[in-house]
Amino acid sequence: MKVRVNDGACHGHQMCAIAAPEVFGSDDYGNAVVLIEGDLPADLEAKARRAEGNCPERAITIEE
Amino acid sequence: MSVTDPLTDYDIFDRDYVLDPFPVQEAIRESGCPIAHTERWGGSWLPTRYEDVVALAQEYETFTSRQILVTAPPPQQAEGAYAGVAAPPISSDPPEHHWHRRLILPFFAPQAVAKYEEGTRDLCNQLIDRFVESGEGDAAADYAQQIPVRVIATMLGVPTDLSDTFTGWVRGVLEAGLTDPKIRLESRMKILDYFKEQIEDRKANPRENDLITTLLNSEVDGQKVPEEYVHGVCNLMLVAGVDTTWSAIGASLWHLAQHPEHRRQLRENPDLWPMAIEELLRAYAPVTMARLVDHDVEFQGCPMKAGDRVLMAFPAANRDPRQFENPDEVILDREHNRHVAFGAGIHRCAGSNLARLELRVALQTWLARIPEFELVDPESVTWAGGQVRGPRICKVRF
Numbered sequence: 001m002k003v004r005v006n007d008g009a010c011h012g013h014q015m016c017a018i019a020a021p022e023v024f025g026s027d028d029y030g031n032a033v034v035l036i037e038g039d040l041p042a043d044l045e046a047k048a049r050r051a052e053g054n055c056p057e058r059a060i061t062i063e064e
Numbered sequence: 065m066s067v068t069d070p071l072t073d074y075d076i077f078d079r080d081y082v083l084d085p086f087p088v089q090e091a092i093r094e095s096g097c098p099i100a101h102t103e104r105w106g107g108s109w110l111p112t113r114y115e116d117v118v119a120l121a122q123e124y125e126t127f128t129s130r131q132i133l134v135t136a137p138p139p140q141q142a143e144g145a146y147a148g149v150a151a152p153p154i155s156s157d158p159p160e161h162h163w164h165r166r167l168i169l170p171f172f173a174p175q176a177v178a179k180y181e182e183g184t185r186d187l188c189n190q191l192i193d194r195f196v197e198s199g200e201g202d203a204a205a206d207y208a209q210q211i212p213v214r215v216i217a218t219m220l221g222v223p224t225d226l227s228d229t230f231t232g233w234v235r236g237v238l239e240a241g242l243t244d245p246k247i248r249l250e251s252r253m254k255i256l257d258y259f260k261e262q263i264e265d266r267k268a269n270p271r272e273n274d275l276i277t278t279l280l281n282s283e284v285d286g287q288k289v290p291e292e293y294v295h296g297v298c299n300l301m302l303v304a305g306v307d308t309t310w311s312a313i314g315a316s317l318w319h320l321a322q323h324p325e326h327r328r329q330l331r332e333n334p335d336l337w338p339m340a341i342e343e344l345l346r347a348y349a350p351v352t353m354a355r356l357v358d359h360d361v362e363f364q365g366c367p368m369k370a371g372d373r374v375l376m377a378f379p380a381a382n383r384d385p386r387q388f389e390n391p392d393e394v395i396l397d398r399e400h401n402r403h404v405a406f407g408a409g410i411h412r413c414a415g416s417n418l419a420r421l422e423l424r425v426a427l428q429t430w431l432a433r434i435p436e437f438e439l440v441d442p443e444s445v446t447w448a449g450g451q452v453r454g455p456r457i458c459k460v461r462f
Contacts, residue, residue, distance in 0.1 A: 011412040014174055015401075018338045029166065030173040030417060053400035054342070056118070056408050 001040045002063040003048050005032045009059035019054045020047035032059070071095055074102045074110055076134060076352070076375070077243055082449030086392065089380040099366050105243070106136050108354070108373040109366060110380075114388075114404070116364055117381035120355060120374060121409040126363075127355035127374055128157050129411060133238075134354050134375055134451050138245035146256045148292045151300035154353075154411060161410060163284045168297060168414055171219070171275060177418040180215055184422055187214055188429035196433060200440065203321065203430075204458035208314035211426050215418070216305040220298060221274045222262060233258075234306045242450050252299075259298040263291060301415075309419045311350035311454020312405075313426045318455050319344065319394060320427070321439045329396055330431060340396040341424050346403035347394050349379040350452050353407065378404045379453065437462035 003023060005016075010032045016024040017032065022044055025035045040048055052060040067075050070088045075081060081088055092100045093112035100110040111117050120127050131137060132155055141147070150156070153164035170176060191210050195201035213227040213234075236251025266277045279294045320327055330336055353376040357368045368374070382403050383391040406413035413419065439445065440459040448456050 011409060012169070012416075013406065013412055014417060015342065017174065018342060026174050028173060029169040050399060054402060056402045056404050058402075 001045050001048060002038065003034055003036075003040065003052070004061045004063065005034060006059050006061055009057050010055075011057055011059075013056055015054040015056065016051035016060060020044065020051040023048050024051055071097055071100045072102065073104065074100050075104050076108075076110075076450050077105065082447050082453065085379065085449065085453070086383055089377065089383065093380065093384060097365075099364055101366070105134075106373065108134070108375050109368060110375050110377055111364075112377060112380040112384070114381040114384035114386060117376060117378065118404060118408050120363070120376060121404075121407060121411065124157060124161075124410055126358050126361050128358045129155055129161075129355060130157065131155075131356045131373070132353050133242065134352060134373070135242045136373070138249045140245075140249055141252065146253070146260075146295075149256055149295045149299060151303065152293055152296045153414065154300055154304065155296070158410070164293065165410070165414065167279065167282055167284070167289070172414050172417055174417045177421050180218065180418065181421055181425060183218065184211065184215055184425045185429055187211060188426055189433070192430065192433045200459065200461045202457060203317040203437075203460050204310075204314040204445075204455040207430070208310045208317065208426065208454075208458075209456075211313060212309035212419075212422055213306045215309075215422055216301055219275060219305075219418075220262075220301055221271065221276060222258075230302060231306060234303055237303050238307050238451050239448050255299055255302060256295065259295055259302075262298065263295060304413075305415055305418070307448075307452040307454070308350050308413075309415075309422050311448070311452050312345060312348060312419065312423050314455040314458055315348035315350065315453075316344040316423065316427055317430060317460070318439070318445060318458050319348065320431070321437055321458075321460050322442075323394070324436070326394065326396055327431060327435065330427075331435065336396055337424060337428065339398065339401070341420055341427075342401050342403060343394055343396050343398050344423070344427075345405040345420075346382045346388070346398075346401055347392075348454075349382050349403065349405035350454050351405070351407075351413075352377050352379065352451060352453075353411075376407065378407060434462045 012030040023036055025033050027033050052062050067073050089112045098113045153161050156164040191207050195206055213231050214224045217224045233251045233255050236247050241248025241251055270277045282289050355374045357372040359370050361368050385391050406416040437460045440461050445455050446457040
C-alpha cells in the first residue's frame with residue numbers, strides 16, 4: 001500500500017498526522033507531507049486507512 | 065417573539081436554541097428543505113447538511129469572506145482611522161488571502177505550537193490549585209475561560225495579566241456585540257486601539273522572537289507588508305483565539321462530567337487521546353462562521369441574492385447522519401471522523417493546531433488532578449451561542 005496527498009487539496013487540518021503520525025507529518029506551513037515513500041509496512045496500513053477516512057478535504061489517495 | 069417554524073423563522077439567539085441547537089438543526093436537516101431561511105437579525109440562510117456546508121466552504125468566489133460574523137457589522141465600522149483594519153486572513157478573499165494566510169501559518173504549524181505545551185500545562189495546574197481543595201469549581205469560568213486568553217497573549221507578546229480585559233473585549237465582539245452594535249463597535253475600537261499601541265511600541269523597540277515584530281518586518285514581493293495587515297492579524301488572533309477554544313474546553317468538561325465511562329476510557333487507554341480530542345471537537349464544535357453571497361445564485365434550489373448572509377453551521381454539519389454514524393453519540397475512538405469543527409477549504413482555522421493542543425492539555429491536566437467529578441446542577445449551566453457556542457457557567461463538584 002502507498003499513500004499520496006493530492007496536489008492542492010490539503011488545507012492543513014493535520015487529521016492524517018493525528019490518525020497516523022508514522023505516515024504523515026507537517027511542512028513549515030502545517031500542510032501534510034508523506035513520511036514514508038513507497039510501500040508502507042503492513043502494520044501501518046490500518047492507520048493509513050484511518051488517516052484517509054479522517055481527512056475533511058478527501059485529499060489522501062491510497063494505492064493498494 | 066417565539067419561533068414557530070424553524071424552516072422559515074429560526075433564531076440563532078433564541079434561548080432554547082443556544083441551550084440545545086441540535087434538535088432544531090435536525091428538524092431542518094431532515095425536512096424537505098435542509099437549508100432554512102430567516103428574516104431575523106438581518107436575515108440569513110442556515111445549511112444543515114455536511115455536504116452543503118463543505119460545498120459552500122469550497123466555493124469561495126460565490127460565498128465570500130467580506131463579512132464573517134453571523135450578524136452584519138455596524139456601518140460605523142467602515143469609518144474613521146481603523147476603517148481598513150479587518151481580520152486577515154479570515155476576512156480575506158483570494159488572491160490576497162493567499163499571502164495573508166501564508167505569512168501566519170508557520171506560527172501555527174504543529175511543530176511551532178509544541179513549544180506552548182509546557183507553559184499551558186503549568187497554567188492549567190495553577191488554575192486547578194486555586195479551587196481543588198474546596199471540592200468544587202466552575203469548569204467554565206474558573207478554568208476553561210482562563211486558558212486560551214493567556215496562551216494567545218503569550219503568543220502575541222502582550223501581558224497575560226490583562227487577560228480579563230482581553231476577555232471582556234472579545235465577548236463584546238462575539239457575544240453581546242452580535243445583537244448590540246454599540247457594544248460591538250466599542251469593543252472593536254478598544255482592541256484596535258490596544259494593538260495600535262503595541263505596533264507603535266514594536267516599531268520603536270523591535271523585539272527578538274516576537275510575532276508582531278516579525279510580521280511588521282515581513283515582505284511580500286519585495287515590499288514590506290502594510291501595517292493595517294499586521295493590525296488586522298492581531299485583531300483576529302485575539303478575537304478568534306479566546307472564546308472558541310475556551311468553549312471547546314468547557315463543553316468537553318461538561319460532557320466528561322456526565323460521562324464517567326468516557327473518563328474511565330481515557331484513564332485506561334491514554335493512546336485514545338488524539339482521536340478522542342477530534343471526537344469532542346466534532347460533537348461540540350463551537351464555531352459558526354458566515355459568508356456573504358457575492359452575486360445572485362441558486363444553491364441547492366435556494367435563491368440566494370447578492371449580499372445575503374449564509375451561516376457556516378459547522379456544528380450542524382458535524383451531526384449529519386449521512387456523514388457520521390450515530391452522530392449524537394460521542395464515540396471517543398470513532399474510526400472515520402472527517403469533522404469540520406475548524407471549517408474546510410482555504411479558510412480552515414489557522415489556529416487549529418494550537419486549539420487542539422490547548423484542549424488536550426487542559427483535559428489531560430484536569431483528569432490527572434480531578435479524575436472523578438460531576439455537575440453540581442445540570443440546570444444551572446449557562447451557555448453562550450450565536451457565533452461561538454459553549455458553557456459560560458459550569459459548576460462541578462468532586
